[in-house]
Amino acid sequence: MASLTEGKSNLSFILNSPLNVSYEERPIPTLTDPRSVLVAIAYTGICGSDVHYWQHGSIGPFVLKSPMCLGHESSGTIAAVGSAVTKLKLGDRVAIEPGTPCRHCEPCLSGHYNLCPDMRFAATPPYDGTLTGFYTAAEDFCYKLPDQVSLQEGALVEPLAVAVHITKQAEISPGASVVVMGAGPVGLLCCAVAKAFGATKVVSVDIQQGRLDFAKGYAATHTFMPERVAAEVNAENLIKSADLGEGADVVIDASGAEPSIQASIHVVRRGGVYVQGGMGKPDITFPIMAMCTKEITMRGSFRYGSGDYKLAVQLVAGGALEVKSLVSREVPFKDAEQAFEDVLKGKGIKVLIRGPNHEGDAKAEVKGEEKKEVEAPAAAVSEKEVVAEKSGEAVTEKEVEAPAAAVAEKSEEAVVAPVAEKTEAVEESTPVEDATKSVATETSDPVVDIAKADEAVEVAAPAPAAEEPAPAVVEEKTEAPAAEESTPASASEPAADTEAAKPVAPVEVPQHTSVLDAIHKIEETAKGTDTLG
The missing domain is CATH 3.40.50.720 (NAD(P)-binding Rossmann-like Domain)
Structure with a gap:
C-alpha cells in the first residue's frame, strides 16, 4: 500500500462532552478494507448539526457517550489506497460523502441508501468525523474533483x-x-x-x-x-x-x-x-x-441519495451554479473552536477550517509566525470593522466576512x-x-459609551442666565458631535439669543439709564412699530 503520510499530523478536533472540546494527536488510520482510501483532509465546513452536538451532545436518538471527532463537510487528497481500489490514485483531489450504508438492506438495494438503518455517518455518535488530519472512506463514496473545481x-x-x-x-x-x-x-x-x-x-x-x-x-x-x-x-x-x-x-x-x-x-x-x-x-x-x-x-x-453527490459536483464543474461566494472565510485548524463560536452567532454564510497539515499554516508555525485568516473569494468586509462600528474601537485584525454577513451585521447593529x-x-x-x-446573528441594543454620553449632556446644558425653556436646548443637543457648535459660549450670549426670538425690534436699555429715560425710549420705538411685543 503506497502512502503519502510520512511526517504528517493527525491532529483531531474532539468533542469530549457538551461545550468541552480538545485537540488530540491520534494515530494515522490504517486501511483494513481493500476498497477503501485514506484522505488527507484539506478543508472542512461547519454544519449546524456539528454546532448542535457541540452545544448539547445529542440530536434526537444520537447521543454522545464517548469522545468523538467533529466535522463531515470535507474535501481532501488521496494519501493511500487499498489493494482493490481502481478508480482513484494517490494525489487525486476528492469530495467525501460522509455516510457509508450497509449496502444490503431493503432501502440500500432499492436505491435509497440514505434511509439505511445501519448508516455509518461521520460525526454522528459513535462515529468519528472529518475534522482531523486523515480520514478513511469507501472508494465509491469519494468523488474526484475536476481540475476547474477547487478543494x-x-x-x-x-x-x-x-x-x-x-x-x-x-x-x-x-x-x-x-x-x-x-x-x-x-x-x-x-x-x-x-x-x-x-x-x-x-x-x-x-x-x-x-x-x-x-x-x-x-x-x-x-x-x-x-x-x-x-x-x-x-x-x-x-x-x-x-x-x-x-x-x-x-x-x-x-x-x-x-x-x-x-x-x-x-x-x-x-x-x-x-x-x-x-x-x-x-x-x-x-x-x-x-x-x-x-x-x-x-x-x-x-x-x-443515489446520484446526488455526483450531480452536485457536475453542477459546480459545469458552471450551472457557483458556491465560492458562500464561503465567508477560512481559518487555520487551531482556530476551529473560535470558528464554531462564530457559526453559533450567525457570523457569515459558510466558514471553512483548513486541515492540520495545510502547507501555509505549517510553514508559519515553523517560523513562529501566526497564520492569519484569509479572505475568501467573495469576502469584502472585515468582521472587525463591523465590531469597530459598534464600539468605536480601532481595527487591529483582518478577520474577513462574506458580503451578506457583513451587510446583515451592519444593518442589525446600526x-x-x-x-x-x-x-x-x-x-x-x-x-x-x-x-x-x-442560529441568527446576535442583535442587541446599540453600544453606548456612558462616559461620552454624560460628557455630551454636560456640554449641551444651557447657561443659567438663558430665558429659553431648558427642554428646547436639550433637544438641540441630543447629538454629541454638534453640541459644541450650538452650546452658548458665555453668559452674555443668551441675552442676544432671547432678543432675537422676539417679533419686534429689540429695545436696547443701557445698564445705567434712569427709568424715565427708558420709558421715553420705548415710546419713541413704539411710534415706528405696528405692533409692540
Whole structure:
C-alpha cells in the first residue's frame, strides 16, 4: 500500500462532552478494507448539526457517550489506497460523502441508501468525523474533483448535495415558481439548484435583511421578509409581493421553523408540491385542512441519495451554479473552536477550517509566525470593522466576512433598540435555518459609551442666565458631535439669543439709564412699530 503520510499530523478536533472540546494527536488510520482510501483532509465546513452536538451532545436518538471527532463537510487528497481500489490514485483531489450504508438492506438495494438503518455517518455518535488530519472512506463514496473545481469548493459539495436531494424531491420542471423558506446555506443552495433545474421565479424568505440581500444577488429573483402576523396573512402578502397568482408551484422549507411551515402550506398553489427539508421541533401545529383541500403533494427530505453527490459536483464543474461566494472565510485548524463560536452567532454564510497539515499554516508555525485568516473569494468586509462600528474601537485584525454577513451585521447593529426588539419579536414567527442550522446573528441594543454620553449632556446644558425653556436646548443637543457648535459660549450670549426670538425690534436699555429715560425710549420705538411685543 503506497502512502503519502510520512511526517504528517493527525491532529483531531474532539468533542469530549457538551461545550468541552480538545485537540488530540491520534494515530494515522490504517486501511483494513481493500476498497477503501485514506484522505488527507484539506478543508472542512461547519454544519449546524456539528454546532448542535457541540452545544448539547445529542440530536434526537444520537447521543454522545464517548469522545468523538467533529466535522463531515470535507474535501481532501488521496494519501493511500487499498489493494482493490481502481478508480482513484494517490494525489487525486476528492469530495467525501460522509455516510457509508450497509449496502444490503431493503432501502440500500432499492436505491435509497440514505434511509439505511445501519448508516455509518461521520460525526454522528459513535462515529468519528472529518475534522482531523486523515480520514478513511469507501472508494465509491469519494468523488474526484475536476481540475476547474477547487478543494474549497469541494468542501461545499456536501451541503450542495443536500440541496440537490431536496430540490429533486420537489420535482421542479422548467418555468416553475419556487419559494424557499430560510436563507441559510442550504436554503440559498436550494434557490441555486431550483434555478439550475429551470425555475423562472425563485423567492427567498428570511428574517435577516442581509441574507435576503445576498440571496437576491446569488440566485433568488424575489425576496420577502415576513412579519409577526398570522400565517395566512404572511402567505397572502408573499404571494402578492412576488406576483405568484394562485400560489407557488413548489414551496421548500429549509428552516424547520413552525411559522414558516404553516405559511408554506398557504403559499403553495392547489395541486402544488411542498418539501420539508429543515428540521425543527418534533411536533408542531400544522394546517392539515389546507393541505387536504388543496391536495398538496408533501414530501420529506433526508441527507442525500443515489446520484446526488455526483450531480452536485457536475453542477459546480459545469458552471450551472457557483458556491465560492458562500464561503465567508477560512481559518487555520487551531482556530476551529473560535470558528464554531462564530457559526453559533450567525457570523457569515459558510466558514471553512483548513486541515492540520495545510502547507501555509505549517510553514508559519515553523517560523513562529501566526497564520492569519484569509479572505475568501467573495469576502469584502472585515468582521472587525463591523465590531469597530459598534464600539468605536480601532481595527487591529483582518478577520474577513462574506458580503451578506457583513451587510446583515451592519444593518442589525446600526438600528436603535426598538427595532432590535422588533427583530427579536419577529424571530419566533418567521423562517430561519433549521434547528441545527438556524442560529441568527446576535442583535442587541446599540453600544453606548456612558462616559461620552454624560460628557455630551454636560456640554449641551444651557447657561443659567438663558430665558429659553431648558427642554428646547436639550433637544438641540441630543447629538454629541454638534453640541459644541450650538452650546452658548458665555453668559452674555443668551441675552442676544432671547432678543432675537422676539417679533419686534429689540429695545436696547443701557445698564445705567434712569427709568424715565427708558420709558421715553420705548415710546419713541413704539411710534415706528405696528405692533409692540
